[in-house]
Structure formats: C-alpha cells, structure tokens
Amino acid sequence: MTLTDAPVDNGINLQALMDARGALGDDPTLGHFVWRASSRWENGTHSFSTVEKFSGLGGEQSHRTPFGYDIDHPECFASEDHGATPVELILVGLAGCLTAGIASVAAMRGIRLRSVTATLEGDMDLAGVLGIDPGVRNGFHSVAVHYKVDADATAEDVEALVAQAQKRSAVYDVIANPTNVVVDVNR
Amino acid sequence: MRTATVIIGAGHAGLAMSCRLAELGIDHVVLERGEVANSWRTERWPSLRLLTPNWQTKLPSFPYDGADPDGFMSAGALAGLIRRYAGAIGAPVRTHTTVRAVGFHDDGYAVTTEQGTWTAPTVVVATGACNLPNVPPYADAVPASVSSITPMDYRGADDLPEGAALIVGAGATAVQLADEIHRSGRAVTLSVGEHVRLPRTYRGCDIFSWMESAGVLDERFDEVDDIVRARHVSSPQLLGSPDGRAVDLDALTDLGVRLVGRLAGIADGRARFSGSLANVCALADLKMHRLLNRLDEWAGSAGQERPERTRLPRDPALELDLTNGEIHTVVWATGFRPDYSWLDLPVLDRCGRIRHDGGVVTGVRGLYVLGLPLLRRRRSTFISGAVSDTRDIASLIWRDLSRRDCALTAVR
Numbered sequence: 001m002t003l004t005d006a007p008v009d010n011g012i013n014l015q016a017l018m019d020a021r022g023a024l025g026d027d028p029t030l031g032h033f034v035w036r037a038s039s040r041w042e043n044g045t046h047s048f049s050t051v052e053k054f055s056g057l058g059g060e061q062s063h064r065t066p067f068g069y070d071i072d073h074p075e076c077f078a079s080e081d082h083g084a085t086p087v088e089l090i091l092v093g094l095a096g097c098l099t100a101g102i103a104s105v106a107a108m109r110g111i112r113l114r115s116v117t118a119t120l121e122g123d124m125d126l127a128g129v130l131g132i133d134p135g136v137r138n139g140f141h142s143v144a145v146h147y148k149v150d151a152d153a154t155a156e157d158v159e160a161l162v163a164q165a166q167k168r169s170a171v172y173d174v175i176a177n178p179t180n181v182v183v184d185v186n187r
Numbered sequence: 188m189r190t191a192t193v194i195i196g197a198g199h200a201g202l203a204m205s206c207r208l209a210e211l212g213i214d215h216v217v218l219e220r221g222e223v224a225n226s227w228r229t230e231r232w233p234s235l236r237l238l239t240p241n242w243q244t245k246l247p248s249f250p251y252d253g254a255d256p257d258g259f260m261s262a263g264a265l266a267g268l269i270r271r272y273a274g275a276i277g278a279p280v281r282t283h284t285t286v287r288a289v290g291f292h293d294d295g296y297a298v299t300t301e302q303g304t305w306t307a308p309t310v311v312v313a314t315g316a317c318n319l320p321n322v323p324p325y326a327d328a329v330p331a332s333v334s335s336i337t338p339m340d341y342r343g344a345d346d347l348p349e350g351a352a353l354i355v356g357a358g359a360t361a362v363q364l365a366d367e368i369h370r371s372g373r374a375v376t377l378s379v380g381e382h383v384r385l386p387r388t389y390r391g392c393d394i395f396s397w398m399e400s401a402g403v404l405d406e407r408f409d410e411v412d413d414i415v416r417a418r419h420v421s422s423p424q425l426l427g428s429p430d431g432r433a434v435d436l437d438a439l440t441d442l443g444v445r446l447v448g449r450l451a452g453i454a455d456g457r458a459r460f461s462g463s464l465a466n467v468c469a470l471a472d473l474k475m476h477r478l479l480n481r482l483d484e485w486a487g488s489a490g491q492e493r494p495e496r497t498r499l500p501r502d503p504a505l506e507l508d509l510t511n512g513e514i515h516t517v518v519w520a521t522g523f524r525p526d527y528s529w530l531d532l533p534v535l536d537r538c539g540r541i542r543h544d545g546g547v548v549t550g551v552r553g554l555y556v557l558g559l560p561l562l563r564r565r566r567s568t569f570i571s572g573a574v575s576d577t578r579d580i581a582s583l584i585w586r587d588l589s590r591r592d593c594a595l596t597a598v599r
Contacts, residue, residue: 160473178454
C-alpha cells in the first residue's frame with residue numbers, strides 16, 4: 001500500500017470514536033465525566049498543579065502517568081517566572097481542544113491534514129485584576145484564535161472544519177459561556 | 188367503538204391520511220380536539236405566512252388552484268384551505284373530541300376520548316410538531332417588571348408593551364417577529380444561536396423552487412447524514428412576504444436590530460449571552476453556500492451572485508440588564524415541541540420525542556406518526572410533505588392490516 005492509498009485518519013482512532021458515540025448514546029450515564037486537578041502553593045505567585053485521575057465511562061480512570069505544571073507570573077510582575085501564567089494556560093487549553101477537534105472532524109470527513117498551527121491572543125485590562133477600576137472585568141475582554149491549516153481540502157471545507165471544531169469544543173464552550181463556580185475552603 | 192385506523196388530529200396531515208385511507212377502502216375516524224385546522228386557527232399569530240410558496244401548498248387530490256401561485260398563504264388562509272379540504276374529501280372527522288389517552292388494547296390500541304373510547308389495530312398520531320412552546324428553564328428568572336411571552340400567545344406587535352424587546356431565537360419565527368416588532372417602533376435585540384440562513388430567491392427564482400427542482404426536498408430520511416441532528420435544526424430565516432423581503436441577520440441589522448449571542452442564562456436580572464455569535468454565523472453561512480453549491484451543480488453552472496458573509500456587530504454585548512427599564516418584553520422564539528402527555532405507550536426517548544423510523548413508531552406495532560420535521564424526507568417539514576408521506580404510510584397500514592387478517596371495513 002502506498003502512502004496515498006492509506007485511509008485518512010490523521011492519527012485519530014476513528015473506530016474508537018464511533019464506538020464511543022454509540023455506547024454513550026445507548027447509556028448516557030457513561031458520558032458523565034469529572035475532570036480533576038490538584039494544586040500546591042510553592043512560593044510567591046508560584047504554584048504547582050498536577051492532573052492524574054478523572055472519572056468517566058462508568059468508573060475511575062487515570063492518565064498514563066501524572067502530569068505536572070508550574071504556574072507563575074513573569075518577572076515584569078515582580079514574580080520569579082517558574083512557568084506559564086494561568087491565563088496563558090487557558091489559551092493553551094483552548095488551542096489543544098480546538099486542534100484536537102480539527103483533527104477528529106477532518107478524519108471523520110476524510111480530509112488529510114499536513115499541518116495545523118495556531119496563534120492565540122487574549123486581551124485583558126489589568127485595571128480589573130488590580131482593582132483599579134470596578135467597571136473593568138478581570139478576565140479576557142476577547143479571545144482571538146488564528147489558524148493556519150494545510151490540508152487536502154478546499155478553503156471552504158477547511159473553514160467548515162474549523163467552525164465545526166468550535167461548535168464541538170469543550171474549552172470554547174467554557175470560555176464563551178457562563179459557568180457556575182463554587183469555591184470552598186477548609187483549615 | 189371499533190375501526191381499523193384512528194387518526195388523531197384533523198390538521199393537514201391527519202386529513203391527508205384520511206384521504207389516502209379512504210382511497211384504499213380502510214375504515215377510519217379522525218379525532219379532533221377543536222375544529223378542523225385547530226392549531227392554524229387558534230395558536231398562530233395572524234401575520235404568520237407559510238415559508239413555502241402557494242403552488243407548493245398542496246394535499247393529496249388537492250392541488251393549489253388559487254390565483255397567486257407565487258404568493259405565501261397566511262395562517263388564516265391555510266386554515267380555510269384545510270377546512271375546504273376536509274369537506275372536499277368527506278373526511279370522517281369528529282370535532283371537539285379530545286383524546287385523553289392512548290394505550291395498548293388486545294392486539295392494538297384503545298383511544299380514550301371525552302366522547303367514548305375507540306379501539307383499533309392501527310393509530311396515526313397527526314397532532315403536529317408545534318403544540319407547546321419550548322421555553323428554557325431560566326425563563327422563570329425574567330424580572331416581574333418585564334413581560335415574557337411565547338409565539339403561542341403573540342398576536343401582533345401592537346399588543347406588546349411599548350419599549351424595547353429581547354427576542355430569543357434565530358429560526359423563522361424569531362426573525363419574522365424581530366422584523367415585525369422592530370418595525371412597530373420597538374427596538375429589538377435578537378439573541379442568536381445556531382440557525383439556518385437561506386436567501387428568499389437565488390438566481391431569480393424562489394429558493395423552494397430550486398429545492399423542488401434539484402430534488403433537495405425529496406431527499407429521504409435514511410439518506411441524510413445524522414438524521415437526529417437534521418430533525419432538530421431550526422427553521423430557515425425566511426419570510427413569506429408579498430414584497431419578498433429578506434429577514435436574515437444582515438437584513439435585520441440594516442433595520443436596526445441589535446444582534447447578540449445565544450442566551451446562556453438569566454441571573455440577578457441580567458441576561459448573559461454566549462460569545463459564540465461569530466461561529467454560529469460562520470456555520471450558517473457555510474451551510475448556505477453548500478446548499479447553493481449543490482443547486483449550482485444541479486443547474487450545471489455557477490451563479491453570479493452569492494449572499495455576502497453575515498455582517499457581525501463589532502463587539503456583541505455579552506450581558507443585558509433586564510431591570511434598568513430598557514427591555515420591556517422578552518419573546519421566547521426558542522422553538523416548539525409536540526405534546527404527547529396523552530400517549531401512555533413506551534415510545535418516547537429520554538427527551539420526550541417519539542422514536543420512529545420514517546413515521547413508523549419504533550418498538551410497537553401499528554402506530555404511526557405524521558407531520559414531524561424530516562419525517563420521511565426533507566419535504567415532510569412542509570405542507571406538501573403530507574402528499575408523499577401519507578401515501579407511504581397508508582400502504583404500510585394496508586400491509587399491516589392485511590397481515591393481521593383484519594377486516595379493513597370494521598363494524599361500526
């Protein structure tokens with residue numbers, strides 16, 4: 001089999017994806033997931049977060065190995081810059097989610113991807129987080145994502161791919177829509 | 188009382204079914220809670236017109252024969268047409284006979300009404316797709332100072348309080364009401380989720396003419412990708428207006444309507460909108476172009492003019508204060524759903540939708556449903572869908588009754 005004859009899957013396990021859709025359709029409780037992260041303060045604005053276990057598909061699940069992230073602020077904030085800022089991690093999450101969606105939707109539609117790159121920008125007014133102006137929100141005023149996609153498809157098909165990935169993206173939804181957040185504390 | 192088939196609902200679909208069964212000599216009765224065409228008569232606003240042109244408004248043995256084939260029928264005119272149809276075909280309609288329950292009985296069904304019980308081996312549910320307004324739970328959070336209505340209650344813009352309105356939705360109903368209410372002098376904010384954009388005319392012909400000729404309307408339910416999704420897309424942003432005017436988002440923007448994203452919730456008197464307006468517009472534009480590409484392919488040539496990409500507001504509002512006196516009315520144009528509260532049969536899915544395969548209700552025998560979006564083909568969504576759908580279902584009923592060795596003409 002030559003390379004061009006290989007079925008297009010972009011490295012996505014299409015069969016597993018279809019099976020999951022079928023299984024979750026038959027038993028909606030399997031689709032209930034809880035994602036978890038834990039965090040520990042290090043020093044200053046530096047903290048260390050890990051992810052490992054989550055639940056879903058009717059039971060406890062685990063990553064192949066725990067993953068950890070240093071989170072801090074840059075030196076111009078008078079911090080030690082041990083890692084990405086929290087808001088940058090939001091952009092990282094959005095990029096990861098949309099790009100995974102693009103690859104999956106492309107595979108479903110038989111579109112071969114050669115390269116997918118993105119740059120993301122979230123603009124923010126620090127007057128919010130610093131409490132200078134109560135009229136300014138803390139979070140992003142807007143988020144812009146610029147994709148470059150090289151694929152065996154028309155410009156219109158690529159645009160449809162990116163639109164569909166947004167429509168099916170969890171992180172896009174989290175950013176674009178309100179979510180109830182409950183924070184409690186114990187001594 | 189016993190018959191071969193009980194048809195529930197004397198709207199266009201139930202009556203078309205009656206016509207088909209009569210052709211096959213199958214004894215039946217049509218049970219109607221009110222008068223013939225009750226929903227069109229009592230549950231629609233007067234300015235509502237069909238999206239499809241008159242020449243397409245036809246029923247079995249009843250082509251359109253009026254003077255305005257390219258016009259669009261009002262709800263009242265359609266109710267009149269359906270009434271004439273009931274007379275023309277001599278349908279055995281029992282009006283003011285509300286069905287209270289349908290349950291299993293022997294090898295068939297018992298249909299309990301306020302005027303007695305009918306038993307029959309086959310039942311056709313033709314009660315329509317739009318019995319109840321589909322209002323999101325957070326509608327209860329609209330402050331008491333703001334009036335909150337559904338299209339079921341809407342009778343005209345002049346009945347609304349003076350002042351601005353928030354219209355939630357982006358289907359045909361939402362954009363038509365946005366056009367009408369904004370023109371009445373009440374500034375409209377339209378909360379736009381996923382929607383279907385279509386041009387009223389393309390290359391000089393009505394879009395339904397194109398879809399008819401190119402075979403789009405005859406695409407079968409088992410040929411459509413992801414039929415569950417396809418059955419739940421909103422109605423197209425069209426208006427059957429004598430002046431042919433557009434009511435897509437660009438036309439509404441030109442009128443002065445303010446666009447915001449999908450309503451995500453209401454809390455503390457504030458409506459909050461999704462930041463997804465750009466993407467839902469991109470999805471609708473792409474989908475429209477895919478249809479127009481298909482029509483061009485069918486025509487064998489490319490059209491010269493295409494609608495422009497939907498123009499987006501620069502910074503769509505993410506929040507609207509419903510307590511500051513600006514908004515006086517919220518209109519929930521968030522769709523409709525059928526009412527199956529009387530159906531005591533295990534045939535509904537967890538969302539309350541009837542499970543069916545092209546109108547044949549799944550998991551039971553002898554139960555059929557009509558008049559739902561994309562029931563057997565794209566055309567099913569529109570009045571003329573009853574022509575082909577009832578022909579198909581009638582032959583299934585005939586086969587069903589024959590196999591049961593059931594007398595087609597039951598004892599009355």
